Amino acid sequence: MRTEKKKRATKRRSGPPPTAKKLAIRRENVARILEAAEAVFATRGFSGATTAEIAERAGIPKPNLHYYFRTKQALYRAVLDDILTLWLDATSSIVAEAEPKAALRAYIEAKMAYSRTRPFASKVFANELLHGAPAVKGFLGGAMRRLVDDKAKVIEGWIAAGRLQPIDPHHLFFVLWAATQTYADFDAQITAVLGKRSLGEADFAQAAETVSALVLRGLGLKA
Amino acid sequence: MRTEKKKRATKRRSGPPPTAKKLAIRRENVARILEAAEAVFATRGFSGATTAEIAERAGIPKPNLHYYFRTKQALYRAVLDDILTLWLDATSSIVAEAEPKAALRAYIEAKMAYSRTRPFASKVFANELLHGAPAVKGFLGGAMRRLVDDKAKVIEGWIAAGRLQPIDPHHLFFVLWAATQTYADFDAQITAVLGKRSLGEADFAQAAETVSALVLRGLGLKA
DNA sequence: GTCTATAGCGCGATAGAC
DNA sequence: GTCTATCGCGCTATAGAC
Structure with a gap:
């Protein structure tokens, strides 16, 4: 069912690639974004929702949202x-x-x-x-x-x-x-x-x- | 209940201001626009709807739509x-x-x-x-x-x-x-x-x- | 009353410094 | 991994010739 399957775009290193700490940050941020997105899509609809409002509600800068979900569509699918x-x-x-x-x-x-x-x-x-x-x-x-x-x-x-x-x-x-x-x-x-x-x-x-x-x-x- | 109450913006003339023929054209156009708008707002939502699509579906040029309904909001209210x-x-x-x-x-x-x-x-x-x-x-x-x-x-x-x-x-x-x-x-x-x-x-x-x-x-x- | 051409702007998305 | 600054598209709305 999961639509989002993040592809690592950064240079790989040897050893366990993402540290436990970074994974935790990612999980936290993704959860915050999904929650905010659900609320904004609910009240504004897909077209009426803006990534700016979602980011603000999630408490993160707008470009970070695009870092976790490349497009508004992808975020919508995840929700x-x-x-x-x-x-x-x-x-x-x-x-x-x-x-x-x-x-x-x-x-x-x-x-x-x-x-x-x-x-x-x-x-x-x-x-x-x-x-x-x-x-x-x-x-x-x-x-x-x-x-x-x-x-x-x-x-x-x-x-x-x-x-x-x-x-x-x-x-x-x-x-x-x-x-x-x-x-x-x-x-x-x-x-x-x-x-x-x-x-x-x-x-x-x-x-x-x-x-x-x-x-x-x-x-x-x-x- | 009617929200729209067209204000005449053109220069007034003596005699019966809008001829019967022009009134008929107006009525016909307004009806076509309202019907098209209902369909487009239904399938796209308010934000997702575009005046271009409504005009096309109504079979009239886009600026004419704005002539009859000054804003997208006003058209929505009428619908x-x-x-x-x-x-x-x-x-x-x-x-x-x-x-x-x-x-x-x-x-x-x-x-x-x-x-x-x-x-x-x-x-x-x-x-x-x-x-x-x-x-x-x-x-x-x-x-x-x-x-x-x-x-x-x-x-x-x-x-x-x-x-x-x-x-x-x-x-x-x-x-x-x-x-x-x-x-x-x-x-x-x-x-x-x-x-x-x-x-x-x-x-x-x-x-x-x-x-x-x-x-x-x-x-x-x-x- | 009609329509072409365009102004103006909000938004999604990204480049690139940190 | 973060964020400022900005690009460029697509949209509403209008100016102005017909």
Whole structure:
């Protein structure tokens, strides 16, 4: 998944080429840049983001950013890579052996927690999808599609066993993604309509409760 | 709501200042520009969009675009204005006198139809929200908030009358918006996961059916 | 009202001293 | 490995001939 694979451009020396100390500095700087970039890409979009703002937010001079990531595109790809990994991990509760009600509730809560704790990641991904997914089309049609097909099979198994009301499992996933990610992606709308300055723990708890209630009862898993 | 209010910059003459013919040309050109701009802002975002591409898509020379809309910002505002009007109209089925099940089904179908027929409008709005809604904050906290509060009262009335399972009406709306708009905004993801080139009538019908079934049963409105 | 030609500038990227 | 100084492109916007 990793896109960035730094090629050493400097003259080689004998012995262990990068000292432990330099490696630590590099790791620290790369982490700071990725974090800053996620925030800036989230709020400005790819075209609206400037490398100057990212560098400033990361607390490093602009040319150093270009030293670690040669182009803005490369940096963007690296940010997306991190996000895609997150995304795949969230589905882990959906397995055939699980109890449907608990598994779906856990999935909703995991996705909602991700919206709460990693809103920038959600927004960068949303922005990428919104503009036609030029950088992640391969991933969507590949790894993600296979994973979703797998999980859909699990749901179909539950339906066949009469443990769930019949439903199209793919569309069920689309609704779950939308309903949970909307609290990160479109928080500007939600806070404005609720008349709040920002969303807190309580709002996310209420949101998770509402989505769970609707979906679980909608699938016949609740009185 | 109209942001644009053209100020005549040319020398005035006696008689009816703009002839009927010129007015028609203006109307035609403005409409072409707005349509093109909606598409380009949807696919590229505000910063990514170029006035050159909009002009080309509208079939007019670039400087003419600046003649009708002095700045890119002004054009963007005009596009948003149209979209906000659309948005408000969709809630018309939610009224106290209506039968809850039919009203909610109609709302879901109206929003889904809007995703199918005006995907660019949905995307422009989504993009605006995603980046903090700088241009529509006032609208969200004003007209939209009042409308949603109104409609939430209707839902609460239905709940109080025992016609609906208790639910937080605001969060219900957030879920409905998310579940329907996702088919326009994130179509890149949906088509990739479904392995299709694009979404057709049948896909939107299936989507509306899934959302309706989940939500209506989730609210206790269906066996 | 139309369009060519260009001004002006913000931004990504890099050269080159340290 | 760091950072100042700068290049050059691509964009918005406009001047001015038609």
